[in-house]
Amino acid sequence: MESELGIPLKRRGGKAGGGWRRLLRRRVPLLRWLPRYDRVSALADLVAGITLGLTLVPQSIAYASLANLPVQYGLYSSFVGTMLYVVLGTVKEVSIGPTSLMALFTLQICRGLPVEFVVLLTFLSGCVVLIMGLLRLGFLVELISPSVTSGFTSATAIIIVAAQLKGLLGLSFTAESVGDNIRLIVTKWDDVRPADAALGAVCCSVLLLLRKLKDVRVRSERLSRVLWLVSISRNALVVLAASSFAYLTHHPHQPPLFKLSGRVEPGLPRLSAPPFSASLDNSTVTFVDMVHTLGSAVIMMPIVMVLANIAIAKAFSAGGRVDATQEMVTLGLCNMAGSLVHAMPTCGAFTRSAVSHSSGVRTPAAGLYSGIITLLALIFLTQYFYFIPKACLSSVLICAVIFMVDLRIVFRLWRTDRQELAVLALTFCVSVARTVELAVLAGALGSLAVLLRQLMRPAVSVCALKTSAGEVVRVRAALGVLYVSAELLARRVARAAHAAAPRPVLLDCQHHAMLDYAAVKMLERMIKKFKTDEQLLIIYNVPEEHLQRYSELEGVDARSLRATSVAAALASVAHDADESVTLLTGTERAHDAHDDHDAHDPLV
Incomplete structure (x- = not known):
C-alpha cells in the first residue's frame, strides 16, 4: 500500500511510521545532515557564514537603495530567508536574500507606491511560489530557455548600471528607463557633484582591483588565504572605509561633503501580519485594490524568483540534480515569513552562493551565522549607516552587476544557433x-x-543511393511527424517520387519519435498514391514505440518496418526472400524544409 507520493505507508513489520519519517526527512533536509554534523563542519560553516555575512550586509543595503527603499528594509530582507533555508534548503551554497534582479523588479512594480505594497508583493509572491511547489509546477520554469535567462540577466545589469550612474555622480532625479537616465544625466551634467564623482570613481577602482586580488599567486598558503578573504570581503571593506571617511569629514553645522544614506530606523523590525490595506493619495486602498495595482507582477515575480533560484541551485548542486519541489516550497515559505518582518522579495543570489562555495561551506548552517551578523548589524550599527555615501552604494551595485553581462553567449549563438x-x-x-x-x-x-x-519546418534530407538491386531514393525527416509538418513531408516525398520515378522511394522513420492522427492519415494517403502510380514505397527503420501504428497501415509490408538499413529494407520486400541487397554508394543532400526553392537538386 502506497501514498500518493509513492511512499510506503507500512513496512513488513506492520509499522506505518516509516513512510512518514521518510517524508519528513525529505521535506526537512536538516534532519538528514544534522546527525552527521561534526566540529570540522561547524568550523567550516562558521568561516563561510561570517564571510557570507560580510558580503550580505553591504549588498542588502545597496539593493534596498536600488529598490528605492529605506536602507533598513534591505537588512530586514536578509536574515529570515538565510535562517529558514538552514532547515528547509537542499543546496548548501544557496543564500536566500535580496538580489539585484528582485530589487530592480520591485522598483519597476512599486515605483511611487507606499512600502506596504512591497511587503504585500513579498507575501503574495511567496504564496504563489509555495502553491507552485505543492502542485509540482517546476516544469513550467523549463519553458524559459537559457537564452531568455541570459537576455534578461544581461539587460538587468545594463538597467542597474544606468540607474546607478546618477548616484555615482551625486545627482537626484526620477527616471523609468535607460534612455531617461542617460538623457537626464546629460541634461543635469552641470549639477554633478565633484566630491561624489571622485568618491564613486575611487570606490569602483578599489572594488575592481580587490576583485582580482584573489587571483594573485603567492607562495605562502596563509598569505593566499588572507588575499582571498580580503577580495571576497571587498564590499564591506569599501563601505566601511567610505563611511569612516564621510564620518570624519562630517560637520554638524556644514553641508555634508557627500550625499549620505540618511537616517536608518534602528533596531529589529516589528513582527506583524502582511498589510492588506494601505494609504495612497490621502485615501485607504483595500486588499483587492492593492492586488489590482500590482497586476501581473503577482504572477511574473514568482516565476522569475523560481527561475533564478533553481538555476543557482543547479549550478552549485552535485551532478546538477535539484529537488525543484523542495526548493520552491522553501523559497515560498522564506518570502511569506519575510513579509512578517517587512522584507522585500528575495531569492537566491549567484554572487553570495559563489562566496559560500569558495569559502568551503559544508552545510546550509552557514546561513545561520550570516543571519546573526545581519541581526547584530540591525541592533548595533544602524546609527552608523547614516554616513554611508550614496556614491559608494552605487559603486557596489555597479561593480556587482557589470559582470552579469554575458557577451560570450552572443558570439557562441552567432556561430551555432541564430534563432x-x-x-x-x-x-x-x-x-x-x-x-x-x-x-x-x-x-x-x-x-x-x-x-x-x-516542428512545422523540419529539415528533410533526400539521398540518391546505388544498390546492387538498382538506384533508389531515400527521404528522411529530422524530427517527428505531426499535424503541423505532415503535409510538408508529404509534398517532399511526392517531389522525390516524381523526380525518381520509376525507382523505389524509401521513407526512413528513424527520427519519427512523434506521430499523431494527422500524420497517420497523411501516410495512408501517401501509400494509396504510390500504389496508384505503381511505384514502390518502402517504410523502414520505425521506432519500437510506433511499430504497432505503422503495421496497421493498409499496404505496408510489415517486414520492412523493423529494417534498420537500406539494404535490409530492400531485401525484406524482394521477390526472393534469400536475395541479398548491397548498398554500393550514395550521396546525401540535406535541405531545410522551409525552403521551397529546390530546383538545384535534381531529385526534387
Whole structure:
C-alpha cells in the first residue's frame, strides 16, 4: 500500500511510521545532515557564514537603495530567508536574500507606491511560489530557455548600471528607463557633484582591483588565504572605509561633503501580519485594490524568483540534480515569513552562493551565522549607516552587476544557433525598453515560437543511393511527424517520387519519435498514391514505440518496418526472400524544409 507520493505507508513489520519519517526527512533536509554534523563542519560553516555575512550586509543595503527603499528594509530582507533555508534548503551554497534582479523588479512594480505594497508583493509572491511547489509546477520554469535567462540577466545589469550612474555622480532625479537616465544625466551634467564623482570613481577602482586580488599567486598558503578573504570581503571593506571617511569629514553645522544614506530606523523590525490595506493619495486602498495595482507582477515575480533560484541551485548542486519541489516550497515559505518582518522579495543570489562555495561551506548552517551578523548589524550599527555615501552604494551595485553581462553567449549563438540569438535579443530589448517581467514573457513566447517553427519546418534530407538491386531514393525527416509538418513531408516525398520515378522511394522513420492522427492519415494517403502510380514505397527503420501504428497501415509490408538499413529494407520486400541487397554508394543532400526553392537538386 502506497501514498500518493509513492511512499510506503507500512513496512513488513506492520509499522506505518516509516513512510512518514521518510517524508519528513525529505521535506526537512536538516534532519538528514544534522546527525552527521561534526566540529570540522561547524568550523567550516562558521568561516563561510561570517564571510557570507560580510558580503550580505553591504549588498542588502545597496539593493534596498536600488529598490528605492529605506536602507533598513534591505537588512530586514536578509536574515529570515538565510535562517529558514538552514532547515528547509537542499543546496548548501544557496543564500536566500535580496538580489539585484528582485530589487530592480520591485522598483519597476512599486515605483511611487507606499512600502506596504512591497511587503504585500513579498507575501503574495511567496504564496504563489509555495502553491507552485505543492502542485509540482517546476516544469513550467523549463519553458524559459537559457537564452531568455541570459537576455534578461544581461539587460538587468545594463538597467542597474544606468540607474546607478546618477548616484555615482551625486545627482537626484526620477527616471523609468535607460534612455531617461542617460538623457537626464546629460541634461543635469552641470549639477554633478565633484566630491561624489571622485568618491564613486575611487570606490569602483578599489572594488575592481580587490576583485582580482584573489587571483594573485603567492607562495605562502596563509598569505593566499588572507588575499582571498580580503577580495571576497571587498564590499564591506569599501563601505566601511567610505563611511569612516564621510564620518570624519562630517560637520554638524556644514553641508555634508557627500550625499549620505540618511537616517536608518534602528533596531529589529516589528513582527506583524502582511498589510492588506494601505494609504495612497490621502485615501485607504483595500486588499483587492492593492492586488489590482500590482497586476501581473503577482504572477511574473514568482516565476522569475523560481527561475533564478533553481538555476543557482543547479549550478552549485552535485551532478546538477535539484529537488525543484523542495526548493520552491522553501523559497515560498522564506518570502511569506519575510513579509512578517517587512522584507522585500528575495531569492537566491549567484554572487553570495559563489562566496559560500569558495569559502568551503559544508552545510546550509552557514546561513545561520550570516543571519546573526545581519541581526547584530540591525541592533548595533544602524546609527552608523547614516554616513554611508550614496556614491559608494552605487559603486557596489555597479561593480556587482557589470559582470552579469554575458557577451560570450552572443558570439557562441552567432556561430551555432541564430534563432536562439534572436530570442536573446528580443528578451534583452524588451527588458531595456519596457520591463523585465514583460521581457520574460516575450522571451518564453519567442522560444516556443522557435520550437514550433522547427516542428512545422523540419529539415528533410533526400539521398540518391546505388544498390546492387538498382538506384533508389531515400527521404528522411529530422524530427517527428505531426499535424503541423505532415503535409510538408508529404509534398517532399511526392517531389522525390516524381523526380525518381520509376525507382523505389524509401521513407526512413528513424527520427519519427512523434506521430499523431494527422500524420497517420497523411501516410495512408501517401501509400494509396504510390500504389496508384505503381511505384514502390518502402517504410523502414520505425521506432519500437510506433511499430504497432505503422503495421496497421493498409499496404505496408510489415517486414520492412523493423529494417534498420537500406539494404535490409530492400531485401525484406524482394521477390526472393534469400536475395541479398548491397548498398554500393550514395550521396546525401540535406535541405531545410522551409525552403521551397529546390530546383538545384535534381531529385526534387
